[in-house]
Amino acid sequence: MSIPFIKMHGAGNDFVVLDGRAAPLNLSAAVVRHIADRRLGVGCDQLVILEPDAEGADVFMRILNADGSESGACGNATRCVAALLAEESGERQVSIRTISGLLGAEILGPGLVEVDMGPPRLEWGEIPLSGPADTLHLNLGLGPVSDPAACSMGNPHATFFVEDFLLPIENIGPQLEKHKMFPERANIGFAKVESPQRIRLKVWERGAGLTLACGSGACAAVVNAQRRGLTHGPVSVVMDGGELLISWAGGDAHVMMRGPAETAFTGVLPEIL
Numbered sequence: 631m632s633i634p635f636i637k638m639h640g641a642g643n644d645f646v647v648l649d650g651r652a653a654p655l656n657l658s659a660a661v662v663r664h665i666a667d668r669r670l671g672v673g674c675d676q677l678v679i680l681e682p683d684a685e686g687a688d689v690f691m692r693i694l695n696a697d698g699s700e701s702g703a704c705g706n707a708t709r710c711v712a713a714l715l716a717e718e719s720g721e722r723q724v725s726i727r728t729i730s731g732l733l734g735a736e737i738l739g740p741g742l743v744e745v746d747m748g749p750p751r752l753e754w755g756e757i758p759l760s761g762p763a764d765t766l767h768l769n770l771g772l773g774p775v776s777d778p779a780a781c782s783m784g785n786p787h788a789t790f791f792v793e794d795f796l797l798p799i800e801n802i803g804p805q806l807e808k809h810k811m812f813p814e815r816a817n818i819g820f821a822k823v824e825s826p827q828r829i830r831l832k833v834w835e836r837g838a839g840l841t842l843a844c845g846s847g848a849c850a851a852v853v854n855a856q857r858r859g860l861t862h863g864p865v866s867v868v869m870d871g872g873e874l875l876i877s878w879a880g881g882d883a884h885v886m887m888r889g890p891a892e893t894a895f896t897g898v899l900p901e902i903l
């Protein structure tokens with residue numbers, strides 16, 4: 631059976647979106663990897679499957695990384711799916727559930743979406759880490775980086791604060807992603823705090839590698855920077871593919887993420903899948 635798809639991106643973090651609401655799409659990890667392959671398939675950082683939600687949200691969003699692994703959060707894809715749903719329904723506010731919880735989103739204008747990403751999880755067991763630790767200062771270092779802060783946005787993040795990007799990210803990224811401190815692996819952010827309202831960020835993503843942008847990574851970077859007193863108020867997070875505006879009032883307040891959502895093209899996956 632051939633499967634239609636929509637190719638979308640949020641600040642250059644790109645997705646193949648499939649609609650499994652009418653009929654379930656149970657794709658193996660190998661098929662996900664094939665679709666995500668930038669030579670043999672369509673190519674994407676994550677594959678997103680829309681599914682019916684049993685608890686009343688407008689949709690359940692299944693998030694699969696390019697390596698076939700499943701994630702509980704994808705900020706940039708959440709904006710894209712929100713824009714899709716709003717286009718279908720004519721509503722400006724939509725609800726999206728993931729395996730990590732329920733998210734609300736609002737369409738602020740053409741291609742501009744704000745997502746309530748929920749509260750950050752700050753305890754070691756919520757990240758998760760392999761054992762008790764101060765998540766504000768992890769005892770972890772590799773090459774030129776050390777002393778990250780960690781939090782979860784429904785997926786695990788470690789944020790290293792750096793002075794510049796003369797970093798061997800392609801080398802240290804995968805080693806840190808798979809470090810034994812992270813039993814479910816982790817997304818690894820490298821953040822340069824340029825002012826209390828501006829962070830330059832690059833993220834080595836779990837299961838996808840170095841992406842042009844990472845929405846949950848931008849949220850984690852602001853949460854971790856604010857916990858260290860490095861930023862306050864709304865923060866512009868500037869990544870290679872674009873900019874997001876992240877706000878967090880601290881504690882168990884929800885993290886708000888505002889940014890673009892764009893459709894690149896549509897297509898049909900071949901029968902072989």
Ligand SMILES: N[C@H](CCC[C@H](N)C(=O)O)C(=O)O
Pocket residue numbers: 643675676693695700701702703704705706707785786817835836837838843844845846847
């Ligand atoms: N690689 C992430 C999922 C995608 C996150 C990112 N694309 C975003 O926009 O948040 C993980 O395995 O947790």
